[in-house]
Amino acid sequence: MHIDIDKDVCIGAGQCALAAPGVFTQDDDGFSTLLPGREDGAGDPMVREAARACPVSAITVTEPAG
Template sequence: MTRISVDTGKCIGAAQCVLTAPTVFDQNDDGFVELLQQAPDGAESRSARMAASVCPAQAITVRE
């Protein structure tokens, strides 16, 4: 099972996660990451892993 966590203190608001996995991540009113799903599966899990890899601030952690 994939588990996602975010470090909002690292987030710079680039929104790459939202563009890559919009069903897993969103942005709050200040433009920083919000986690919508802690344990995505299937295609959402793959998208979440891709989002973690493209995050310029490395604010997303994926655990399998």
């Protein structure tokens, strides 16, 4: 799984960190970021829900081709 956070779109609502706290956090400025070592979602089933919960659709989750 590949997770992309568009930092230009993120407003720091924190919904992703609430939905999947084992993958997402907020940086010092309050914007969404991935926890170190969790860049691939770490198998967390809530990653897609976190993307859906983002009020500005700043998170994209894709599966690698192949």
